[in-house]
Amino acid sequence: MASPSTTTRVSRRKHRGVPIPATRYDQRLAKILSYATEVFCDKGYEGASMRDLSRASGMSLAGLYYYFESKERLLYLIQKHTFTTIVARLKARLEGVDNGEERIRIFILNHLEYFLANQAAMKVLSHEDEVLKNGFGSEVAALKREYYRICVGLLDHLKRQRSLQFTTRLAVLSLFGMMNWIYTWHNPRVDADAASIAREMGDVFLRGVICGAKARKS
Amino acid sequence: MASPSTTTRVSRRKHRGVPIPATRYDQRLAKILSYATEVFCDKGYEGASMRDLSRASGMSLAGLYYYFESKERLLYLIQKHTFTTIVARLKARLEGVDNGEERIRIFILNHLEYFLANQAAMKVLSHEDEVLKNGFGSEVAALKREYYRICVGLLDHLKRQRSLQFTTRLAVLSLFGMMNWIYTWHNPRVDADAASIAREMGDVFLRGVICGAKARKS
């Protein structure tokens, strides 16, 4: 009787041994989240209406609320899932790689690959950054901070290892800017794929940070 | 009798010789635009209501419409003014400077100085990029393209002059990313001023683009 959207749903069947990872409910919710990502991406969170999502997903307006309790929670679910996934992938890829420069290249490649493969979700993540309030917002903010700190760690390591001189915070945020801005311009029919872009952005950024010779005149 | 907001208002008194640059109307409109910039910056264009602006500006809801015909035109006016100003300043500053690297440094400094001095306006420009439709949108888009092309010109010149190898489009958009992303993180109590940031971002970017030695391994 109670709506499942009020509490976190269990994602495994109750009895009958074998745990099936995705219940019907979870699959349906995931589908809705993917439609919602598209809609939020196109019209922005505030600009998109629940009726837009209803139209896009083919489900009635009221029917949607069986799966989540509010539009805000919908955005939260999208952002949390996206961030969690990208952080998890990054950690897996970094495992076993020691070289400082290579680790930064992996960071860039992971970010851009995921960004371009899930452009809509990443745009929603980048663009709708400040709209979540209170509890929702702080949880996503914590994920973001963790991701940010990983990058700071990578750069600080390189900096110490090679006695470089740059402001870590500025370097990290510049790198994020380079990468995240991509959602405003990337056109798959014109621009290269993630690997190429990652390589060239990595070149520019790493040379810029490493190159000993000052590029300034006098 | 006719509302002045439907046509572009003349900004000079009609008779009595001396042209006074700012009429009462223009001053009032400018004031409203500045309040609107603040409100759009805080809550986003879609998230901000005309009632928010009414509250912020101290003018009645209907009173606002004496100065512009729609919320969309309000955003258009803000974006157009901001872009026009930053392009004009840039052109003035580039005048007489020949050195290719110095010209790019001027571009970066001009951008960041204006960005940090008018953070709200620039956030509205960066963040509310795709919301203007049809006529409004295309005019602002043309301004943006001009600004973009200037930067392409600067980088292409440097590239030819020094026989460098990079994708101009990617380099320009990376630079814009580095600079524009600043609206998501800059905190005047923590971060340096525009000149310092421009210098360090310029260092990273120019070294990255100029440095002959590949930073890649193997």
Add this chain to the structure above:
DNA sequence: GAGTTATTCGAACGTTCGTTAGAATTTATT
């Protein structure tokens, strides 16, 4: 196939939205 639970729906709720009509008021001109 009856009974129970899970899912979906049409219809509406109350609120807020952008915008406007028309009256009231202030300001400028004689």
Add this chain to the structure above:
DNA sequence: AATAAATTCTAACGAACGTTCGAATAACTC
């Protein structure tokens, strides 16, 4: 002071918003 013009207001319009209620349907259990 009288007149005209410019500016601002109160009050409302219809539309769209996020959300909810309770009934209707579908899926599953026995």
